[in-house]
Amino acid sequence: MSVLVVIPARYASTRYPGKPLVTLKGANGVEQSLIERSWRAACQVDGVDRVVVATDDTRIQQAAIGFGAEVVITSENCGNGTERCAEALENIGGGYDIVVNLQGDAPLTPHWFIEDLVAGLRADPMAEVATPVLRCDGRTLNSLLEDRRAGRVGGTTAVFSKDRHALFFSKEVIPFTPKTYENADDTPVFHHVGVYAYRPSALAAYPLWESGPLEHLEGLEQLRFLERGRPVLCVEVAARGRQFWELNNPEDVPKIESMMAEMGME
Secondary structure: OEEEEEEEEEOOOOOOOOOOOOHEEOOOOEEEHHHHHHHHHOOOOOOOOEEEEEEOOHHHHHHHHHOOOOEEOOOOOOOOOHHHHHHHHHHHOOOOOOOEOOOOOOOOHHHHHHHHHHHHHHHHOOOEEEEEEEEEEEEHHHHHHHHHOOOOOOOEEEOOOOEEEEEEEEOOOOOOOOOOOOOOOEEEEEEEEEEEEEEEHHHHHHHHOOOOOHHHHHOOOOHHHOOOOOOOEEEEEEEOOOOOOOOOOOHHHHHHHHHHHHHOOO
């Protein structure tokens, strides 16, 4: 099954304008933009046939061409990354069995997250969409809770059924956990990793649906599938000693740089 990875990128982010071009310093002291680090992460994934950056902004286009990426121009009317992926697939003429949306705000995403995601979608014929979830350790859960206490919109959490089909995604920390966890403890909370794998038919249908109240309230594009009764498979992935965090706010830059330094990521 052929696999296309699309990295949707827009300059006019509501919470963090210009985010794709924000630079992050690696453990070797070299700075690279968020979009470049996302593209390099995608290029490390086994079994991928093509990687493209999808954008409507010439600044991102020029930066991406500069570091060697293929760019697909999409319209300014895309409401989110899934809509941009759908337009990118249409613009290049289709021809892929699975389309991966690697959102450009997760530069710490390791290649096996995406490989496991694609394998999970292949193995579940009922699922039209799949997305990774990572069990939080106490350190990550405490960071998520601290974001909420400080009024910051941070990472997303997920709850799912026994068959791993999503029940809900939220920017609140769900489920509620009254217990306090030490940094190394396993917790019952799953951090949603901002990557999606779609079957082309589901991706093509998505922009034709009106967004629902839950998508509006949470600001989470994947809720449009759930509000339409479409199954979203949650694929549990393993950290393997890697830390994971997304760049949602300017305050996340030093946090991610510190994690990269600690893990020796260049």
